[in-house]
Amino acid sequence: xxxxxxxxxxxxxxxxxxxxxxxxxxxxxxxIAPTLRNxxxxxxxxxADVIAAWxxxxxxxxxxxxxxxxxxxxxxxxxxxxxSLRFELERQWxxxxxxxxxxxxxxxxxxxxxxxx
Numbered sequence: 146x147x148x149x150x151x152x153x154x155x156x157x158x159x160x161x162x163x164x165x166x167x168x169x170x171x172x173x174x175x176x177i178a179p180t181l182r183n184x185x186x187x188x189x190x191x192x193a194d195v196i197a198a199w200x201x202x203x204x205x206x207x208x209x210x211x212x213x214x215x216x217x218x219x220x221x222x223x224x225x226x227x228x229s230l231r232f233e234l235e236r237q238w239x240x241x242x243x244x245x246x247x248x249x250x251x252x253x254x255x256x257x258x259x260x261x262x
Contacts, residue, residue: 196212202242211234221255
């Protein structure tokens with residue numbers, strides 16, 4: 146007779162089940178990260194952090210004329226008001242902005258930037 150079958154027979158004979166063995170205690174901080182990752186919320190938190198830090202990273206003028214829209218798969222999509230500003234950001238500022246984002250959030254969070262008018 147297997148242990149599982151024995152427990153089942155005893156539970157039926159006694160009329161109640163034995164309480165399950167307690168799981169070991171886990172620190173809240175250790176449990177939150179895997180839970181957020183499993184629910185897909187970790188990316189949303191990263192996206193909110195990047196959007197909140199946009200003005201600090203790019204400065205007032207660029208922030209007034211652009212806005213980060215979403216962060217998906219390491220690509221930050223930024224909406225830009227004017228084609229000329231898009232051209233300037235892509236040619237002159239992309240590397241600097243990406244460098245600042247990576248320094249602040251890590252290279253795994255923001256891998257590239259896509260500017261859209």
